[in-house]
Structures are given as C-alpha cells and as structure tokens.
Amino acid sequence: MSFKNFKCVPKMIFGRGSFVDLDLVLSEERQSTDDFVVFLVDDVHQDKPLAGRVPVKNHDLLIYVNVDDEPSTKQVDALTEQVQAFNTKHPVSVVGLGGGSTLDLAKAVSLMLTNPGGSAMYQGWDLIKHPAVHHIGIPTVSGTGAEASRTAVLCGPVRKLGLNSDHTVFDQIIMDSELIDGVSTDQWFYTGMDCYIHCVESLQGTFLNEFAKSFAEKSMDLCREVYINDHAEKDDKLMMASYMGGMSIAYSQVGACHAVSYGLGYVLGYHHGIGNCIVFDVLEDFYPEGVAEFRTMVKKHNITIPKGICTDLPDETIAKMVKVAKSMGPLWENVYGPTWEEKVTDEMLTALYRRM
CATH class of the missing domain: 1.20.1090.10 (Dehydroquinate synthase-like - alpha domain)
Structure with missing residues (x-):
C-alpha cells in the first residue's frame, strides 16, 4: 500500500494589511535588473484603490483578466502567449490577485510557461511534467480554497476539469482579510x-x-x-x-x-x-x-x-x-x-x- 504524498503551500502570510508585504516577497525573487513579474489581476479591481497598491515596476507586466465567464484553456493559452510575447525569458513570478477564477488562471499560466503545448493537454491528474514558474496567490474573495489547492480548474474543449498536480500549488500565498471587504x-x-x-x-x-x-x-x-x-x-x-x-x-x-x-x-x-x-x-x-x-x-x-x-x-x-x-x-x-x-x-x- 502506498500513501498519498501531497504538496502544500510552503510559504504563507496571514493578517489584516499583509498585502503590503507583497513587494518584499517579490524582491527576494528579483535577482537581476531585467527580472520581471507578471501580475494577473481581476478586472473588477481596475481603477479601484487596490489597483494603485499593486507593486508593479517599470519592466513588469500587469494584465487585468476578465472572469465573467469560467476560466478556460483557451484563455490560459492566450495569456501565456501574451507573456511570452512580452519577454522571451520567464518571469521570476506570476502573481494572481482576485477570486478563485483569477487564482486558477495564475496557477495555470505559471504551469504553461514551462510545459509545452496547450493547457487542454494537461486537464487531468498528474499530467504536468515540469515545475511551474514561481507563483503567488492573493485572494480578494474567500471560499474556493484555490489558494490552498493543487488544481487549476478550467473549461476545456471537452469538459471542465483541473490541471491537478503538485506543481500547481502556489509557492506563496498572502491572506489579507482586508481585501475581501466590499465583496457583494x-x-x-x-x-x-x-x-x-x-x-x-x-x-x-x-x-x-x-x-x-x-x-x-x-x-x-x-x-x-x-x-x-x-x-x-x-x-x-x-x-x-x-x-x-x-x-x-x-x-x-x-x-x-x-x-x-x-x-x-x-x-x-x-x-x-x-x-x-x-x-x-x-x-x-x-x-x-x-x-x-x-x-x-x-x-x-x-x-x-x-x-x-x-x-x-x-x-x-x-x-x-x-x-x-x-x-x-x-x-x-x-x-x-x-x-x-x-x-x-x-x-x-x-x-x-x-x-x-
């Protein structure tokens, strides 16, 4: 008999106001002047106070993602291509800021930057071959557990199913309960x-x-x-x-x-x-x-x-x-x-x- 050997999030910060530590966390990943970070931010935060607090540097990529529809393999592949077109090297981190759908997009993009082919190929259990780019999850809506899970749930060409793997798990999460104020x-x-x-x-x-x-x-x-x-x-x-x-x-x-x-x-x-x-x-x-x-x-x-x-x-x-x-x-x-x-x-x- 073998027992399940699963990975959990190795680093986490919890507490009201802890979002302020994101810049410090990212500074540990930025090792050279041309290192860049990709921020995937739920577009409900666009032009809102939180958007102004995201620690974006001049050479980073900030993408406001729309999750009015369920996240899809098509959307993940398009975002991955957008990152690759922005810079030929990998980002030092992919940051997801939003609800469960946005966090799943961040997990999926971080995986697809290092795994060839479209994301639909990896819908299932333990199909991911290569470790993801470093990725951080910051929930602004609570309940899905996406910040803790080993899956990124996507609607694909055949069905709705997650990219389930140990590589999917976030490297870092920041749980700042101030960020869920104001949710409808x-x-x-x-x-x-x-x-x-x-x-x-x-x-x-x-x-x-x-x-x-x-x-x-x-x-x-x-x-x-x-x-x-x-x-x-x-x-x-x-x-x-x-x-x-x-x-x-x-x-x-x-x-x-x-x-x-x-x-x-x-x-x-x-x-x-x-x-x-x-x-x-x-x-x-x-x-x-x-x-x-x-x-x-x-x-x-x-x-x-x-x-x-x-x-x-x-x-x-x-x-x-x-x-x-x-x-x-x-x-x-x-x-x-x-x-x-x-x-x-x-x-x-x-x-x-x-x-x-």
Missing part, C-alpha cells in the same frame, strides 16, 4: 458556500481520514460563525475557513455536488460558487443535514438560489451535462466507494438536473 453579498455567499460544501463532501466521503476530518470540521465551524452567527471577525474567519476547506480535500476529495456542478458550469456557464449552490439545494438525499443547514444560511442572508434552470432544457443539453458529471470518477468514488459506476446512472443524473 451574493458573491460573498456563493463563494463561501463553496467552502462549506467542500467540508460537507469531505466529511461524508468514503476517503475520509483524520487529516481531512480535522481541517473540514474546523472549517465548517468557522463557516457557521460567519454565516449563522455573523461573528465580528467574520472576514478573518472566512479566509481561514477557505484555506482549511481547501486543505480538507487535499487528503480526501469533493463529492456529488462538485461532480454535478461541473456539468452545470461546462454546459450552461454557471460560475462555480453559484453552480454549487444550485446543485446542493437538490442533494438532500446525499447530504440531508448539510442541505438543511445550507437552506438556513440561504434564508438568513436573503439569498435567491436560481430555480427551474434545467426544467425545459432539450434532452441533448441535459445529456451533455450528464456526460461531464459522470466522467468525475474520483469524486463519485468518494461518494459511493469503488463500485460507484453501478450507482451513478444517466437516469439518476438526469433526474437531478431536471430538479434544478
């Missing part, structure tokens, strides 16, 4: 629920072990303090819940909600957070206690979960979503164990989608 209530809720759902799926999964359980239980407690108790330090707590939720699935796996949500995101374009909420709301047969608590949080924060989005869709559209969801073998194994293929039928998945 809906965004704050949907993204935070991604974290809560990570924990539910981890704790109910067949892959559960004390490592995953310890992180998931603490992350779930923090989510309750944020979304049920409105704790005074809720931004700090959500930031740590997000990190711990990401760590909880590092040694286990997500489950039914994420598998079904991938189909929803790939075919209908729903963002990951809201997609998870739409799916989770119909999974009471899988996670009865989690769904009940989720609905309590939805009601408390006056969140509207879209309904009826799949009711009248053509059968072939539903079939496409079913195909994507069904391809998530490791996730379904976490739900049902090694005999998952007997349980995960087209009929079962079709019925779930038709309820959304």
